[in-house]
Amino acid sequence: MIAPQFRLKITSYYEDVKKLKQKLTSKYKISLFLIKNLNLVDKLSSTSSKENKYFIYNWKILEKFQEETEYLFRIELKVFSKRSGKKLNLKFLIYEKLNDFLMAISNLNSVSQRRINQFINTYYPFVSNFYLIHDEIFSVIEELESKFLYPFASRWHIISEKFGKKADKDIRYRRGLYYKKCFVKARKENKFVEKIQLDNLNSFFKFSNGQPYDFKITRKGEISISRGKFDKFFLFLIDKIISVANGKYLLLKDRSREITTNNEINPVIIEFFSSPFKENEGIYALIKILKEYTNCSYAIIHAGNPYLEMIFVDYEDNSSFSIVTFSNKSLIIYPQLYASGSALLKLFDYITERYSDGILYDYEDYKRNILIDIQ
Amino acid sequence: MTSRSLSEIQYKIERYERTINLILLCRNFINNRFKNIKFYPPEENFYTNYQTEPVTPDFSLLDKKQTLGVVCEAKAGLPQNEQYLKNVVDEKLNKYLNIIKGWNLDASKFALIDYSLLFIAHVENIDKLRAYLIKKNNENRFKKKVSVWEFQIFSDQYGKGLRFFRIRYYCGKSSIEELDDEANIGFNILGNDLDRERGTCLFTTDPPVEYTIMNLWIFIFSYFAVKRGQEFEVTIDEIHELIKKQFMRWKGKKTLLRRSWIVDALNKMVEYKLISKVEKNDKYKVKYEKMNKKDFLEIIKEKFEKESEKIKEPEIKEKKEVKKKQLRLNNNYMKK
Numbered sequence: 001m002i003a004p005q006f007r008l009k010i011t012s013y014y015e016d017v018k019k020l021k022q023k024l025t026s027k028y029k030i031s032l033f034l035i036k037n038l039n040l041v042d043k044l045s046s047t048s049s050k051e052n053k054y055f056i057y058n059w060k061i062l063e064k065f066q067e068e069t070e071y072l073f074r075i076e077l078k079v080f081s082k083r084s085g086k087k088l089n090l091k092f093l094i095y096e097k098l099n100d101f102l103m104a105i106s107n108l109n110s111v112s113q114r115r116i117n118q119f120i121n122t123y124y125p126f127v128s129n130f131y132l133i134h135d136e137i138f139s140v141i142e143e144l145e146s147k148f149l150y151p152f153a154s155r156w157h158i159i160s161e162k163f164g165k166k167a168d169k170d171i172r173y174r175r176g177l178y179y180k181k182c183f184v185k186a187r188k189e190n191k192f193v194e195k196i197q198l199d200n201l202n203s204f205f206k207f208s209n210g211q212p213y214d215f216k217i218t219r220k221g222e223i224s225i226s227r228g229k230f231d232k233f234f235l236f237l238i239d240k241i242i243s244v245a246n247g248k249y250l251l252l253k254d255r256s257r258e259i260t261t262n263n264e265i266n267p268v269i270i271e272f273f274s275s276p277f278k279e280n281e282g283i284y285a286l287i288k289i290l291k292e293y294t295n296c297s298y299a300i301i302h303a304g305n306p307y308l309e310m311i312f313v314d315y316e317d318n319s320s321f322s323i324v325t326f327s328n329k330s331l332i333i334y335p336q337l338y339a340s341g342s343a344l345l346k347l348f349d350y351i352t353e354r355y356s357d358g359i360l361y362d363y364e365d366y367k368r369n370i371l372i373d374i375q
Numbered sequence: 376m377t378s379r380s381l382s383e384i385q386y387k388i389e390r391y392e393r394t395i396n397l398i399l400l401c402r403n404f405i406n407n408r409f410k411n412i413k414f415y416p417p418e419e420n421f422y423t424n425y426q427t428e429p430v431t432p433d434f435s436l437l438d439k440k441q442t443l444g445v446v447c448e449a450k451a452g453l454p455q456n457e458q459y460l461k462n463v464v465d466e467k468l469n470k471y472l473n474i475i476k477g478w479n480l481d482a483s484k485f486a487l488i489d490y491s492l493l494f495i496a497h498v499e500n501i502d503k504l505r506a507y508l509i510k511k512n513n514e515n516r517f518k519k520k521v522s523v524w525e526f527q528i529f530s531d532q533y534g535k536g537l538r539f540f541r542i543r544y545y546c547g548k549s550s551i552e553e554l555d556d557e558a559n560i561g562f563n564i565l566g567n568d569l570d571r572e573r574g575t576c577l578f579t580t581d582p583p584v585e586y587t588i589m590n591l592w593i594f595i596f597s598y599f600a601v602k603r604g605q606e607f608e609v610t611i612d613e614i615h616e617l618i619k620k621q622f623m624r625w626k627g628k629k630t631l632l633r634r635s636w637i638v639d640a641l642n643k644m645v646e647y648k649l650i651s652k653v654e655k656n657d658k659y660k661v662k663y664e665k666m667n668k669k670d671f672l673e674i675i676k677e678k679f680e681k682e683s684e685k686i687k688e689p690e691i692k693e694k695k696e697v698k699k700k701q702l703r704l705n706n707n708y709m710k711k
Contacts, residue, residue, distance in 0.1 A: 306530060322570070
């Protein structure tokens, strides 16, 4: 996805930027975002300040590289919190592939990285977060392992039980445990891996440069590199994550009724790994978490016994949809006149994070399969 | 709008949506099984001799070759109350068996057609409805044929939790014989497919005002907010046009959408302070944002209760005074 020459440029860029060099050789963080119909570097060049309910942002582009549709720039961002009055001065890198994705790269602490992410998210819905479910994190690591023949062990991982229990997250310290075992064990317990810190399994496995790679990956598509250079290893990892996230976005985009053929409704399905709607409790748990969705209005038309029907508007970009249970293990979302891909992705992430992991399907494909199954 | 609990409002809306689903189910049935029968969604399709209200059945069927028609009333949730059943059925019988004189085939054509009346009711109410129709027919023989179909919602037998809608012939005769034969076999469709179609056909006849308010806020105003920003002004005509274009899509047919439904809902929203009216240009001003964490229907219910409390307040005081006087009189009487 990233042009090979430019990959080298990114890598060498770290080496070139003197101030960052000392720190970036070891620990740095990468946050990934999808971008559609937005040229962030242009936006950031045309203005230099922005504010929302919570923060005032002022910025300056310090350096900029460009190669066709790819940009790499260093930015200085000043964040003022309206609530606490605290000021933060952040310097970081943004890599942008036009109309595809961008990465924010810094060597800052987690709070600062979060502020950077919040700043980039002010361009929502043109910017959308990345979301990976349990199975996707697993397959990304698996591909990395088979490509580089580099076995990983978990240092620690966080699993959650979900079904509306936000607080029920469990950190498991399993230093040296082969990562596949962590994933399999979590699923056996009907739990899902949200974050995992991976180390090389033993010192015997090293690349030719003698450099081991240790990193953390989260369901939000954040990567924290604690050991290893930003080279082909991490670029491969990023490519994999992007292709997973893009696949989901492609499935969800262009479903607003205002642009579909004959303005028909083009629904999507989330299928869960268990059958939560078999009992009414499963439906009530979903209602409970949907009621807590940030900045929305909803109306429940039918709640439980034996199905759920609610309508929903997300004020973030005024996307609206109906949510109805389809079967004991699946939920159907009917996008309305305007429903952006970002809003649908955000809703999908919210449901899979708070309720249960699930897989996305186009309604027609899913129905064909499930009805064949019945016949 | 009378005072009612949230579950009553939800039930009323659900019943309305179920009626639309039922009409859509019948449309699917007709389009699937018959080539010669045309399905007409709710619209003013009939001529009458009298200066009466327009006749708007839930849907109608027409066999142009045989020049036979069927006028259909879908009752997705008839209440248990027998008086209600009597009122509804009597009104429909009177309206459809006596008033219709002709059929508006296309914009200019008019045909005198023999037709029958079809009732569709939930399987739970079907026996009651049948008994009532027999009783009415015995009292005064119907001028036209009358038939009854039953409908039900059921889950698949394999325990997957899929929801199906089903219709089936129950009793009586319709003017199109093959219709009875096919309906005897029965027809079912996935509930979610109907929900999907319903998303584009939100309105039929006389929606509950809460339903119109809810759809205006969540589906219609959200769209205006996308186009005009979070604070915008809108006219009744613009809303009417948008609903007609986007939410009355009965497969290309123009259907009935009364302006009064929208006006009533907007007036209520002004009353509840959800929106405000700009008197000078006859527009409505909407500040489109989250109000609180509650269910939108609950917000409407609470606003309604507040408004009705304000109106009722003086009456309550008067009543209390009367009661006090009566008590005193009684007390005095007891003392005497």
